[in-house]
Amino acid sequence: MMKKIYVIRHCEAEGQPSEAKLTNKGDIQALELAEFFLDTKIDRIISSPYKRAIQSIQPLANLLNVEIELNSLLSERVLSTNNYSDWYEKLRNTFNDFELKFEGGESSQEAAKRIIGVVEEVFKSENENTIIVTHGNLMALLLNYVNKKFGFDDWKNLSNPDVFLLKVQNDNVTYARLWKQD
Known part of the structure; x- marks a missing residue:
């Protein structure tokens, strides 16, 4: 069985604090994100407890009737x-x-260890298709763990939102960028 983890960087937000909300543009992006995943089977959604991360995935969670699990290990670095x-x-x-x-x-x-731990737990779980919603820096550190060539310049080129698909098959992890920003 191939396991898939969709790693999402939150939509455009008003700032960096944990309580920062999405901007009006970010609210629209969250709806676009929901539409993007509408035909994708999702078993589980895990999110950073930051308001901007939850608001980014809430429209999809509502459509799929999947509860959002909050995990502080996915918080901003x-x-x-x-x-x-x-x-x-x-x-x-x-x-x-x-x-x-x-x-x-x-x-x-230290920051990479947090998100890697969450990803490893998901890969060991029964779920086939999981969404993880986090922040750009943690996402970049996770992708660096999978591919050491993913670095600072790649982090700079991430968008809000952004979506990468991690796949594991026979203990081999690969990733691909799925989100095409306008």
Whole structure:
């Protein structure tokens, strides 16, 4: 049996805090996401507890009558509790050094471990088709785990929303980007 995990980056949001809602455009994107998956069999939906992630998948969950499971391991990565003006460069550096860690934040290695744990649990479960809704940085770290060539520049090119399909067959994991942003 081939297992499929659809990894989704949330739709456009008003900001970074956990309570940040989707923008009007993000609400429309969530409806487009629901339409995108309408003919796909989905057994399970797991989401970051952040409001923007839940709002991104709620229209589809309602249509499919599938409960959204909240999992804090899928929460946004905290780069640091300090507000750095050069955060972009600091983030780039964490893609080059997975153990690099800034005050109050988590390393790429620590953040990747969270989402990889969720994915491994899903692959071991009975479900064939699962959706995981998360954030761009965690998504990029997961894709880097599957393919070491996926790096900072690939993270920069992710869209809101974005969808990747992970497939596992005979312990071989592959991924493909499914979402084509306008």
